[in-house]
Amino acid sequence: MFWSRCLELFLSLPALVIVVRAGTVTYDWNVTWVWAKPDGFGRPVIGINHKWPCPTLEATVGDTVIVNFLNKLGNQTAGLHFHGVSQLQTPEMDGPSGVTQCPVPPDASVKYQFTADAPGTFWYHSHNMGQYPDGLRGPLIVHDPNDPYKSSYDEEVILSVSDCLKAVQSMLSPYNTRFAPPIPDSLIVNEGLGSHINVTKGKTYRIRIINFAAFGSAMIHFDSHTMNIIANDAAYVKKTDAYQLRIAPAQRYDVLIAPLDQDSGNYPFLISLDLNRDWTNSSQQLKWAHNYTGYLVLDSSKKLDKKDVVNKWQPIDESLLEPYDGAAAYSSYDQLIQLDFKFCLDQNGYPRSCFNNITYISQKVPTLYSVATTGDQNTNPVIYGQVNPFIVNFNQTVQIVVNNIDTATHPFHLHGHHFQLLARPSSGVGTWPGHEGNYVSTPPMRDTVTVMPNSYAVLRFRADNPGVWLFHCHIEWHVEMGLTATIIEAPDRLRNLTFPDDHIDVCKKSNTPYQGNAAGNTKNVTDTSGFVTVPPTTYSGCVLILSSLPTPFPFPPRASP
Ligand SMILES: *[C@@H]1O[C@H](CO)[C@@H](O)[C@H](O)[C@H]1NC(C)=O
Ligand SMILES: *[C@@H]1O[C@H](CO)[C@@H](O)[C@H](O)[C@H]1NC(C)=O
Ligand SMILES: *[C@@H]1O[C@H](CO)[C@@H](O)[C@H](O)[C@H]1NC(C)=O
Ligand SMILES: *[C@@H]1O[C@H](CO)[C@@H](O)[C@H](O)[C@H]1NC(C)=O
Ligand SMILES: *[C@@H]1O[C@H](CO)[C@@H](O)[C@H](O)[C@H]1NC(C)=O
Ligand SMILES: *[C@@H]1O[C@H](CO)[C@@H](O)[C@H](O)[C@H]1NC(C)=O
Ligand SMILES: *[C@@H]1O[C@H](CO)[C@@H](O)[C@H](O)[C@H]1NC(C)=O
Ligand SMILES: *[C@@H]1O[C@H](CO)[C@@H](O)[C@H](O)[C@H]1NC(C)=O
Ligand SMILES: *[C@@H]1O[C@H](CO)[C@@H](O)[C@H](O)[C@H]1NC(C)=O
Ligand SMILES: [Cu+2]
Numbered sequence: 001m002f003w004s005r006c007l008e009l010f011l012s013l014p015a016l017v018i019v020v021r022a023g024t025v026t027y028d029w030n031v032t033w034v035w036a037k038p039d040g041f042g043r044p045v046i047g048i049n050h051k052w053p054c055p056t057l058e059a060t061v062g063d064t065v066i067v068n069f070l071n072k073l074g075n076q077t078a079g080l081h082f083h084g085v086s087q088l089q090t091p092e093m094d095g096p097s098g099v100t101q102c103p104v105p106p107d108a109s110v111k112y113q114f115t116a117d118a119p120g121t122f123w124y125h126s127h128n129m130g131q132y133p134d135g136l137r138g139p140l141i142v143h144d145p146n147d148p149y150k151s152s153y154d155e156e157v158i159l160s161v162s163d164c165l166k167a168v169q170s171m172l173s174p175y176n177t178r179f180a181p182p183i184p185d186s187l188i189v190n191e192g193l194g195s196h197i198n199v200t201k202g203k204t205y206r207i208r209i210i211n212f213a214a215f216g217s218a219m220i221h222f223d224s225h226t227m228n229i230i231a232n233d234a235a236y237v238k239k240t241d242a243y244q245l246r247i248a249p250a251q252r253y254d255v256l257i258a259p260l261d262q263d264s265g266n267y268p269f270l271i272s273l274d275l276n277r278d279w280t281n282s283s284q285q286l287k288w289a290h291n292y293t294g295y296l297v298l299d300s301s302k303k304l305d306k307k308d309v310v311n312k313w314q315p316i317d318e319s320l321l322e323p324y325d326g327a328a329a330y331s332s333y334d335q336l337i338q339l340d341f342k343f344c345l346d347q348n349g350y351p352r353s354c355f356n357n358i359t360y361i362s363q364k365v366p367t368l369y370s371v372a373t374t375g376d377q378n379t380n381p382v383i384y385g386q387v388n389p390f391i392v393n394f395n396q397t398v399q400i401v402v403n404n405i406d407t408a409t410h411p412f413h414l415h416g417h418h419f420q421l422l423a424r425p426s427s428g429v430g431t432w433p434g435h436e437g438n439y440v441s442t443p444p445m446r447d448t449v450t451v452m453p454n455s456y457a458v459l460r461f462r463a464d465n466p467g468v469w470l471f472h473c474h475i476e477w478h479v480e481m482g483l484t485a486t487i488i489e490a491p492d493r494l495r496n497l498t499f500p501d502d503h504i505d506v507c508k509k510s511n512t513p514y515q516g517n518a519a520g521n522t523k524n525v526t527d528t529s530g531f532v533t534v535p536p537t538t539y540s541g542c543v544l545i546l547s548s549l550p551t552p553f554p555f556p557p558r559a560s561p
Contacts, residue, residue, distance in 0.1 A: 028070075031078050031136065057140040061117070062117070068111050072107070077510070079096070080112060080125070081094060090114045091466065097129070098366050099468055104128075120254070121140075121141060133476055160210045195292075195294040214475070219246050220244065223269060226242070229255050232318065236323070237323060240316070250413050267306070269294050272292075318446075323445050337487075341473070343406065343481075351481065354482065356388075370525075371491045372495065378492070384488070390486065390487050394466065406454070413474045418445040419449075421458075423458040469486075519532075
């Protein structure tokens with residue numbers, strides 16, 4: 001059967017990797033519209049080489065990865081970001097439009113080339129407009145010959161979760177005074193191919209769980225089985241048992257599962273879509289409207305009829321995982337970046353997301369291009385416009401404090417680094433007290449953290465990667481609403497940075513300036529005339545757009561600011 005053949009391909013065969021020469025993997029990817037039915041409802045999605053789901057990008061640690069990316073969409077710009085990849089020494093390959101490159105117009109191409117310098121479970125996705133919810137996303141697996149858990153498992157499978165939704169424009173409306181996000185219509189697993197995992201008694205499986213969602217988190221539980229977590233966000237952790245796991249948009253967990261051999265039944269597992277409400281708060285009486293049941297299939301001749309029932313979702317606390325190598329927390333920091341997140345309104349009454357009362361507005365010149373072309377002035381945040389720029393010096397230890405002054409959870413992601421997660425207290429504790437607390441001594445390293453409602457997180461990283469790295473909520477609608485800050489790391493070391501010709505050509509083709517300050521002023525870079533100061537009021541991602549808010553409205557109301 002067609003779907004099960006696809007499923008088999010998706011789950012067990014290595015994707016087609018063209019090995020050009022030892023140490024280089026090359027992918028020729030034409031980005032195209034494809035008709036698909038991710039949740040049974042047919043729609044155009046963005047695929048690769050006329051296929052959707054998008055393929056798995058695979059490499060081995062140390063490999064050079066080349067993606068020859070050609071935009072064949074015809075009617076939209078495109079781009080690709082490699083989520084979690086450090087891009088050390090290749091900051092121009094990170095991929096977000098308006099940040100490290102110009103959007104790639106139809107019929108234009110760019111070559112992405114970078115080193116897969118760390119092993120683990122990553123993913124790639126468009127970082128251009130709100131485009132990845134339309135389908136342009138896939139797993140990125142970097143295999144590790146020195147995997148410390150190698151002897152602990154026999155086979156590996158990918159389990160991706162996502163949501164699917166059809167109403168985005170409604171969010172950017174002055175009538176949306178409650179900052180209502182578009183609510184997903186469905187939960188999709190392995191891009192709609194389903195996920196019955198064929199297993200054999202006596203074997204152990206490494207399941208690479210990835211959340212591709214635009215909005216929803218996922219709660220996961222395997223009937224009668226414990227998940228042994230071995231990695232979070234492509235960083236090994238000390239093996240930790242979990243009965244339930246919560247995975248926020250953009251996060252990854254690698255877990256080991258050894259199917260029980262007590263009887264010959266097939267074991268169900270349950271995934272519930274979490275709309276980022278406070279699951280720890282029992283007075284909220286949450287309903288779980290979108291469930292998915294998959295199976296560990298030990299015997300395919302037996303029925304798949306058991307249901308996995310969870311009485312209460314109580315997932316493991318992600319802040320309590322420990323790094324595999326036991327690395328200690330940085331003992332202090334050189335620079336503090338405090339980001340108070342709240343919903344806010346812009347000058348025209350449109351709902352936005354703000355850090356420190358300022359919403360991110362994409363500028364004309366990609367920020368990294370401004371860094372590379374403004375000489376000594378590139379350490380002056382004024383030249384970058386309203387991108388919430390923060391300049392950090394080379395090798396400083398940076399502490400980011402995010403205060404989540406909202407009633408929902410939000411997953412915050414940092415490009416270019418794994419950060420140490422020093423603290424991520426429970427909901428309702430309020431904002432960071434303004435002084436250091438008792439942080440964990442061996443914090444987990446990751447690239448995306450769930451920050452609890454009315455609470456905060458404390459993160460640290462070493463600024464050893466010159467470049468321009470976004471820090472943003474990974475709920476795609478909140479990115480569209482401006483929930484982004486820009487870390488401009490060691491700009492003094494990027495004054496001679498050059499860009500490949502094809503990247504510059506992409507700017508030329510779309511008449512996008514690529515030199516000077518945010519507005520492309522090159523003579524006087526502190527001249528802010530031409531900066532973009534009004535955020536866009538239309539939204540161009542997600543192909544099916546409705547004009548009204550979803551009803552019923554299943555989200556706790558927010559007060560207007
Ligand atoms: C699982 O096994 C069944 C029966 O052998 C087969 O039809 C199906 O394609 C397999 N599925 C996967 C995902 O390998
Ligand atoms: C991509 O499109 C170009 C131009 O249409 C074509 O020459 C090339 O063969 C395509 N590549 C793949 C991998 O389909
Ligand atoms: C682009 O084309 C796709 C596929 O035909 C269509 O669904 C989509 O609405 C178009 N988008 C724009 C912005 O025109
Ligand atoms: C989804 O699963 C949860 C946990 O078992 C359960 O509470 C909820 O009722 C289920 N929802 C539906 C629509 O079946
Ligand atoms: C944001 O605005 C509020 C209300 O006007 C004010 O109290 C607060 O100090 C501002 N915060 C920052 C970081 O500017
Ligand atoms: C960065 O700072 C650390 C700690 O101060 C120091 O040990 C290291 O040598 C520095 N690295 C470089 C490249 O300057
Ligand atoms: C739990 O939810 C209730 C009802 O929404 C709210 O009043 C209360 O403040 C919440 N508790 C915490 C600790 O956030
Ligand atoms: C940039 O290049 C010039 C000329 O080669 C050199 O003198 C200078 O040190 C370089 N600057 C940086 C920051 O690498
Ligand atoms: C550059 O522009 C700024 C802001 O408009 C202005 O204050 C400054 O005088 C200008 N500098 C020069 C050299 O023209
Ligand atoms: Cu958010």
